[in-house]
Amino acid sequence: MQWNKQDLGQYFTAEEYIDTLLIPLMQVTFKDQKEMEKSAVQQETGMIFVREMEKQFKGRIFLMPAYHYLASEDLSAEVTRLNEWAAKAGERSFKHVFFFSFDPHWKKQERNLEGNLLWMPAIQSGDTQSKETQSIIKNQVAQLTDLIKTYW
Amino acid sequence: MSEKRQQVSRRQFLNYTLTGVGGFMAAGMLAPMVRFAIDPALQASSTGEFKAVEDVENITEEPTRVDWEIDQVDAWYESTVTKTAWVYKDENGDIVALSPICKHLGCMVTWAGNDDYPDQFYCPCHDGRYYKSGENVPNTPPPEGLDYYEYKIEDGTLLLGPTKPRGEA
Numbered sequence: 001m002q003w004n005k006q007d008l009g010q011y012f013t014a015e016e017y018i019d020t021l022l023i024p025l026m027q028v029t030f031k032d033q034k035e036m037e038k039s040a041v042q043q044e045t046g047m048i049f050v051r052e053m054e055k056q057f058k059g060r061i062f063l064m065p066a067y068h069y070l071a072s073e074d075l076s077a078e079v080t081r082l083n084e085w086a087a088k089a090g091e092r093s094f095k096h097v098f099f100f101s102f103d104p105h106w107k108k109q110e111r112n113l114e115g116n117l118l119w120m121p122a123i124q125s126g127d128t129q130s131k132e133t134q135s136i137i138k139n140q141v142a143q144l145t146d147l148i149k150t151y152w
Numbered sequence: 153m154s155e156k157r158q159q160v161s162r163r164q165f166l167n168y169t170l171t172g173v174g175g176f177m178a179a180g181m182l183a184p185m186v187r188f189a190i191d192p193a194l195q196a197s198s199t200g201e202f203k204a205v206e207d208v209e210n211i212t213e214e215p216t217r218v219d220w221e222i223d224q225v226d227a228w229y230e231s232t233v234t235k236t237a238w239v240y241k242d243e244n245g246d247i248v249a250l251s252p253i254c255k256h257l258g259c260m261v262t263w264a265g266n267d268d269y270p271d272q273f274y275c276p277c278h279d280g281r282y283y284k285s286g287e288n289v290p291n292t293p294p295p296e297g298l299d300y301y302e303y304k305i306e307d308g309t310l311l312l313g314p315t316k317p318r319g320e321a
Contacts, residue, residue: 006154010257010258017256017257017278017293019259055260055278056259056260057259057260057276057277058257058258058259058260058277059254059256059257059258059259059275059278060257060259060277060278085158145276149276150201
């Protein structure tokens, strides 16, 4: 399910079945060209990852709009905010919350997050159309979906 | 020389110029009108499009996953969408092409996706199951069987088109 009117309509007919929330965490920075380009590439590939995961498990995973934050060494303020998201989601039917990110700074905060962190090193190729990148992404998505299955 | 030169009178010059310019203007107005008028006839229908996916001789009785890409145009984007089908030959040698979209809530089912049911389609989301024919296994979540793809065979190649729900088959 995605955050649009049509999917929400379907969600409310089958709320009890859709128990998993997927929140992409996207870093934004204004530092310099290199960092900004890196952030843009991560945003693009990250969204491909989460959309593919949602496609596989459309009937059980709800993909939230991406959570954007300013790049920072210390993400504890963001953790507080995300835990509020998770708490609100728990008031609905969501039992599992997954955060997806390429930003390694989340790794330090993992145990403070009220949910499961899916962190992976970013693919830096930048050309998401190339056949090699596509097959790498497909392969990694398959591994991620297997991982999610083990939590159900 | 200069006496023999054909003089173009003012009247002739103006006539030629005005006819020429007028002709261009008329053509400029008519061409788009004609183009718009016949445009619907030139539009390729995107829903009824068939795409070659696999050689028929490669298809066995074991359901196999095939992927192909179509160009999808909606109001704002034009995008390439990957489509997937499970394809096999039934006992009569006829091609069966099933949509992988679970009829329960739209997850992707896989053939033999669960070790306990090696001869069924399995949906990982809520344990929905389908027999090889695509019929849903009773007492599992899906309310009906998997959709069929319409197919054509041309020169030994399988072409798949739009999906069709079971009720209309």
